Amino acid sequence: MRVDYRMEYVFYGILLLAAVAFPFFATNEYQVYVMALAFIWAISAMGLNLIAGYTGQLNLAHAGFMAIGAYTVGLLTVDYGVPFWLAFLLAGPIAAVVGFFAGILSLRLKTHFFSIFTLCVGYIIYLLIEKGDSFTHGPVGVIGIPAPSIGPLVFDTTTSVYFLVLAFLVLTIWVMRRLVRSIVGRSFVAIRNSDDLAEALGINLMRTKVLAFTLSTFIAGLSGGLFAGFVRFLGPDLAREYHTFDLIAFVLVGGIGTLMGPVLGAVALTWVTQSLQFLENYRMIVFGPMLILLVMFFPHGIIGTFGIWMARRRANAGKRSNTQAVLPSRSGEEARANA
Amino acid sequence: MPEIILETKALTKRFGGLAAVKDVDAKVEKGRITAIIGPNGAGKTTFFNLISGTFPSTSGELWLEGQRVERKRPDQMAQLGIARTFQTTSLFDGATVMDNLIVGHRLRTSSGLMDAIFQTSRLKADERSCRAKAEEALDFVGLTHVANRLAADVTQEERKRIAFALALATDPKILLLDEPAGGVNPEETVGLADLIRKISATGLTVCLIEHKMDMVMGLADHIIVLDHGEKIADGTPAEIRANPLVIEAYLGAGHDAAA
Amino acid sequence: MNIFFQQVLNGLTLGSVYSLVALGLTLVYGILHIPNFAHGAFFMVGAYISFYVAGDLGANFWVAMIVSAAAVAVMAMISERLIFHPLRNSPALHDMIAAIGLLLFLEAVVQAIWGADFHRLPAPYTTILRFADLTAPAQRVLIIGAAIVLMIGLQIFLRRTTTGSTIVATAQNREGAALVGISPLKVSLLTFAISGALAAVAATLFAPINLIYPAMGHLVILKAFVIIILGGMGSIPGAIVGGMVIGFAESFGAFYISNNYKDIIAFVLLVFILSLRPQGLFPSEVR
Numbered sequence A: 001m002r003v004d005y006r007m008e009y010v011f012y013g014i015l016l017l018a019a020v021a022f023p024f025f026a027t028n029e030y031q032v033y034v035m036a037l038a039f040i041w042a043i044s045a046m047g048l049n050l051i052a053g054y055t056g057q058l059n060l061a062h063a064g065f066m067a068i069g070a071y072t073v074g075l076l077t078v079d080y081g082v083p084f085w086l087a088f089l090l091a092g093p094i095a096a097v098v099g100f101f102a103g104i105l106s107l108r109l110k111t112h113f114f115s116i117f118t119l120c121v122g123y124i125i126y127l128l129i130e131k132g133d134s135f136t137h138g139p140v141g142v143i144g145i146p147a148p149s150i151g152p153l154v155f156d157t158t159t160s161v162y163f164l165v166l167a168f169l170v171l172t173i174w175v176m177r178r179l180v181r182s183i184v185g186r187s188f189v190a191i192r193n194s195d196d197l198a199e200a201l202g203i204n205l206m207r208t209k210v211l212a213f214t215l216s217t218f219i220a221g222l223s224g225g226l227f228a229g230f231v232r233f234l235g236p237d238l239a240r241e242y243h244t245f246d247l248i249a250f251v252l253v254g255g256i257g258t259l260m261g262p263v264l265g266a267v268a269l270t271w272v273t274q275s276l277q278f279l280e281n282y283r284m285i286v287f288g289p290m291l292i293l294l295v296m297f298f299p300h301g302i303i304g305t306f307g308i309w310m311a312r313r314r315a316n317a318g319k320r321s322n323t324q325a326v327l328p329s330r331s332g333e334e335a336r337a338n339a
Numbered sequence B: 001m002p003e004i005i006l007e008t009k010a011l012t013k014r015f016g017g018l019a020a021v022k023d024v025d026a027k028v029e030k031g032r033i034t035a036i037i038g039p040n041g042a043g044k045t046t047f048f049n050l051i052s053g054t055f056p057s058t059s060g061e062l063w064l065e066g067q068r069v070e071r072k073r074p075d076q077m078a079q080l081g082i083a084r085t086f087q088t089t090s091l092f093d094g095a096t097v098m099d100n101l102i103v104g105h106r107l108r109t110s111s112g113l114m115d116a117i118f119q120t121s122r123l124k125a126d127e128r129s130c131r132a133k134a135e136e137a138l139d140f141v142g143l144t145h146v147a148n149r150l151a152a153d154v155t156q157e158e159r160k161r162i163a164f165a166l167a168l169a170t171d172p173k174i175l176l177l178d179e180p181a182g183g184v185n186p187e188e189t190v191g192l193a194d195l196i197r198k199i200s201a202t203g204l205t206v207c208l209i210e211h212k213m214d215m216v217m218g219l220a221d222h223i224i225v226l227d228h229g230e231k232i233a234d235g236t237p238a239e240i241r242a243n244p245l246v247i248e249a250y251l252g253a254g255h256d257a258a259a
Numbered sequence C: 001m002n003i004f005f006q007q008v009l010n011g012l013t014l015g016s017v018y019s020l021v022a023l024g025l026t027l028v029y030g031i032l033h034i035p036n037f038a039h040g041a042f043f044m045v046g047a048y049i050s051f052y053v054a055g056d057l058g059a060n061f062w063v064a065m066i067v068s069a070a071a072v073a074v075m076a077m078i079s080e081r082l083i084f085h086p087l088r089n090s091p092a093l094h095d096m097i098a099a100i101g102l103l104l105f106l107e108a109v110v111q112a113i114w115g116a117d118f119h120r121l122p123a124p125y126t127t128i129l130r131f132a133d134l135t136a137p138a139q140r141v142l143i144i145g146a147a148i149v150l151m152i153g154l155q156i157f158l159r160r161t162t163t164g165s166t167i168v169a170t171a172q173n174r175e176g177a178a179l180v181g182i183s184p185l186k187v188s189l190l191t192f193a194i195s196g197a198l199a200a201v202a203a204t205l206f207a208p209i210n211l212i213y214p215a216m217g218h219l220v221i222l223k224a225f226v227i228i229i230l231g232g233m234g235s236i237p238g239a240i241v242g243g244m245v246i247g248f249a250e251s252f253g254a255f256y257i258s259n260n261y262k263d264i265i266a267f268v269l270l271v272f273i274l275s276l277r278p279q280g281l282f283p284s285e286v287r
Helices: A002-025 A029-054 A062-080 A084-106 A111-131 A158-181 A183-193 A195-200 A205-231 A241-254 A261-275 A277-297 A301-323 A330-338 B044-051 B074-080 B097-108 B113-118 B121-140 B156-168 B186-201 B213-219 B237-242 B244-252 C002-032 C039-056 C061-084 C092-114 C138-160 C162-172 C174-179 C184-209 C214-231 C236-256 C262-276
Strands: B004-015 B018-029 B033-037 B059-064 B082-084 B174-178 B205-209 B222-227 B230-235 C128-131 C134-137
Touching: A002 A029, A002 A158, A029 A062, A029 A158, A029 A183, A029 A205, A029 A241, A029 A261, A062 A084, A062 A111, A062 A205, A062 A241, A084 A111, A084 A205, A084 C262, A111 A241, A111 C092, A111 C214, A111 C262, A158 A183, A158 A205, A158 B113, A183 A195, A183 A205, A183 B097, A183 B113, A183 B121, A195 A205, A195 B074, A241 A261, A241 A277, A241 A301, A241 C092, A261 A277, A261 A301, A277 C092, B004 B044, B004 B205, B018 B044, B018 B205, B018 B222, B033 B044, B033 B186, B033 B213, B044 B174, B044 B205, B074 B082, B074 B097, B082 B156, B097 B121, B097 B156, B113 B121, B121 B156, B156 B174, B156 B186, B186 B205, B186 B213, B213 B237, B222 B237, B222 B244, B230 B237, B230 B244, B237 B244, C002 C039, C002 C134, C002 C138, C002 C162, C002 C184, C002 C214, C002 C236, C039 C061, C039 C092, C039 C184, C039 C214, C061 C092, C061 C184, C092 C214, C128 C138, C134 C138, C138 C162, C138 C184, C138 C236, C162 C174, C162 C184, C174 C184, C214 C236, C214 C262, C236 C262
Parallel strands: B018 B230, B033 B205, B033 B222, B082 B174, B174 B205
Antiparallel strands: B004 B018, B004 B059, B222 B230, C128 C134
């Protein structure tokens, strides 16, 4: 298994190199723009994956929390003259505070009830933004958000913001990787698997689910803050449920409950959508049936299917070497060495 | 006089107007195997759910080691040392057996979110102990060889053993087994009975619900019989076998005792 | 007095439409235990088909309603067969996502055919009815009357006919129903057909006093979900009572509180009630 870890690092290394090199090989600035936007959605999708994929609670208000983060940056910078970075630092925490209270209310409900309830929460967020003219600019939206800057360093070109977004994407992946492989992440997965069993194993359901939910809304807020700094224009539609549906598609295509699935899904689908642009608003004619076919025939997504295949191969290899009378506790020792 | 680890006094659970468990007084002796039997619908699983905290009781008392616990949640009961298995074992099929087991010892660790993000020494120690516990439990149930297999790819009998291992990994004082031999063949049933004996030999208290009478009679030190939610008898297997009330309950309820 | 009466009439109108939509949703939930997020799309498609049959083909309003109900019923049955039936043993998450996929697809198809613009279905009856000093537009009275007739009809069908009682039996006890020879496949197809037809009828009735556009189902379906959570998922009386409660809350809320925020009332009510009673107002008998 040590070999697998090495392979994994090589895999991450190649991905990172490709991402860093991308702007230099892109034939025009628009491609860099699209990729940076895909990364922002990827961060948001990782947040959704944490609660829906790892913890098994399909939160349909995720785009609403992204909008809260985005509007935190938009309103603070435009209306109150707060420097971008200060506003940006608040994007995640403010979304997480709202998420914490929404979580306490909604996570008492299970499965469908939770999803429907959060769908309503998302709609409330949207309606509050859309109707709250005096505070949120209502349907007009927030215009003229300043470019991200740290002191003299201003990220005002597409390529510079691309690298900023990439840095946050790498950070999110890194934190998420540590989290989901830890016993904390394992208790999330135990709840997804069966909440009765998890509870019988001594896991406090409410506390654990609220933690996962709050963290996922924090990530949603963070991605929303990046969105505000990158697109520099906000409308209430960002909170709409169809953005959550897009995020679900990203997570599913890449592999729900896998670390890199949402990233792969967001990047792949963004480019597929780009190539379907001639369809304009009708892309959902392709997209909708694709979602259905995915859950029917390919529910584990790209990374999930690959992971299961790898695990089977590894188990079979283990069986073979066991019959060749290698040390019986081989797997255990190896596992320890990797821990 | 053996020590009583768990005791119920007039424990009652009503759903609507219906009493699923009614005024049950029961004692579980430390370190021994207690079986709960009864015809279908006798309230056995409800009784289990009451002592594991899944349902709050309607009335009555539940004592664990001299402490009243009838208002505790399942996770609190697990912390106090009550581990249980379910009739159907829901493992995460997309992960390996070992990955499924590691979380079993989570309740004895204290690492939080920040420990995970900053990979503190506490987290590393906790992960080591969780993994070691999982390996120990898997070894105990005799399944070290399937550690790296996907949970989807193990047999029904192995699944039962994994469920035992998961419960053992919580470091329990009492192990509640809900139909431990449900859905496995006669040979495997013998193997599982041996495993239950082996668990009991370590000093752990075992409580089980089972329909397979020959297994119960050969295994249990003490048997509690429920019928229509009420305790109608308790005693040694020999006493139970000779008890006319028990025979009537089983014959009257259709012949599922034979199953 | 007249103003108050107008609010009552409004509440009844909205409540009737919501109840009809919620009834279809709750029936499907009772049988298959899936929240059909695509139900709002059935509602929307129903409105467009009526618009097409009554507008472009120039048919009578009632003919349009029947054609639309039949068409949406068939569409609902096809989606049961092709999507929900194959997914019946999958995790709940998959059903929900597939329903979302269907919703996105239907909206896109409608938009491709009729565009994103607003359309209006002409009202079949434009007279204003008068009783003493009270006035009531005929269309609203029609909605309320038709909804009541449909609900009574549905109730008779479910309680008094053999076919209807198979639905009730399956909702109460799936295994038991299968044991006495009720085919779960037929029951789910039938339930989907009824649910689709109810959505189409509700949309056709509502269309003349509202606009027709691709996203018209969004708010209605969300409110229908609020209704069936409050009324108990799977409960038929719960859907009717819940629909009326939300209809009245909106009509009076719009008038006495704020017209701007009237759409939020249902959701705030849900959040408020579920915070106090997580099991809903009327916990359903069906698990």
